[in-house]
Amino acid sequence: MDKDLTLWLVDKFNCDTEELEFDEGISIPVRPLVKFVLGIPSGPIKVIEGLHVDDALYEQYTWDTRGKKAKEVAEEMCSITEEEPFCIAFMMAILAIYLAPNTSVSVSRSFLGAARQVGNLKQMDWCNLVADCLFKGIKDYKQSDRLCVHVKGCVHILSVIFIDLAKHPTLIVPDGFPRLSVVTTEMGCFTSKWVVAHPFGSFVPVRCLEESVYAPVLNNMPNGNTVEGVKCSDSDSNTDALADQFAITDTDQNNNKHPILAELGNARTTHNTSSSPIVEHVVLDTPARASGT
Template identity: 35%
Template sequence: MDLDDDDFEMPSRTSPHFRFRNTPKKKHEEDLVNHTGTEKRPLKRRKTGAHNANRLVIYSEIRKLGQNIGFKCSPHLLFDLLKTLDIDQRKCFDELGFGILLSMPNCRLPKDLTVWLVNHFSWKKQALTVRGRTVPIKLLMKKLLGIPDGPFPVPLPRSKRGKSKCIYPTEEDKEMKDEKGARGLSYKATYESLISTHDPVQFKRSFMLYVLCIYFAPSSGHFINLGYSPVMSNVDLIKDMNWRDHVANVLIEGIREYRDSKAVNVNIHGCVHVLLLIYIDMVKSPILEVPGGCPRVLYVTTDLLDLLDLSDLKSSSCDGPEYGKL
């Protein structure tokens, strides 16, 4: 569409718009009163592009220098749970298809090294890029965790904000929601009820919700995710679901959300433990002797990760630590 000069009408000198444009700011403000004739309201300045640009710079600096980054993936909590189970409960765990994890050692994740690996993960490529290599994670999940990769995908309703939403809540879900403001029970409260449960179906359902909360698919806080309730409605199908891809997808989405976040405090969703399991096998050094065998989660301990965190640290600055010394 062409716009000629004739398409625009110049305001007359009696026009209030013309007068305001050529009137000093103070006189302009004095002429402004509301329709009731009462005292005028203070003028609000509209945010300009420069203001928005400055705000983005501030956010960028916060992220670079002051963003507090964490994660809720806690393999040590899973270890603490597994060692308290009795024979019947351990049998139930094995029937779910996760029995190999009963031999999992205690393992605490070093924060700096974990965050460094997250920052070297491309959610678009779905791969970890370090030491000149790009390693896709989905194909390695079975080798890393030994979890079921059945034919049925794990359905998880999600809202537009990426938060889990339970579409068909049970009476138990409603009770949990009312008690904890839609987030469900805390992992501590669930743990207490879990270890005292001996009904096989109830134990399997509660156990999976707990393990997803603390290890396989943790979110910003240690609260039971009610979005998984429909998945647990038939516990006999759990072993036939593709948990391998689901755990990978939750981590990939969690890292994408972390990259987009401008919050000062942010927790990375997903099982970040797998990034450490990949990286420790990439480091070839006589200092670090990692036993062979699969799944890898059975052979990587707290002591090994602490040694890796200490020995592989190349430098540390205000921008954060840099690894790759070994």
């Protein structure tokens, strides 16, 4: 994931409208695209942070009074054979490494209460949680007056959306959902040579959604209706590529791992970054820029 591209897209994001604003008046709503980019569950159950958990479970994900490093959780997960603790470990690791990362790449114990509801994981609205974390991270970045500031959240989503929409003769993206399985780090657009040859700026034209790979699913995008305080979406159009992994069986653990899950054990982690061929969390430590969006 290119740092310059990511910062450019963060600058293009309007925190009030939750849209990427490009030239020629093209605005792209990001929240409804999360589902089609990541393929994670967008069910009717809201993900609530801070639910009570027993002390034993809390301590299991604690190191020196803080959340345990995600890399350590991912490594421990590989040796777990029981379904419930495995699913909890998977959710805690994937949230910390990719879906809702913080600056330290440590697990957020506030998600433990939700992650332990193994039977309901597929019915939870993880899409809105991911969007909320990303938008808050961008807003905090833009509003900060500190010399250096991190951008938290799954910023990779913005890059995938832009690559899907960018108009360039050398950039050809195949169809298919979720987009995360199609727009991979093996594509030339994610290499430094492509970025140098095609620097991102105002001259880069983008397609509107109606002319993009998202056109076939426009009618199936979440409409944002609120029912009893819960964001809902059309379950018939759910592209939950990770959903089955949110209710993993012992056979799945050993033989049919999702590509993201398979790479967790090999993720390279430092205090500021955690990456793998498919999952990549990049912490952007750059001078903060004032913005009114």
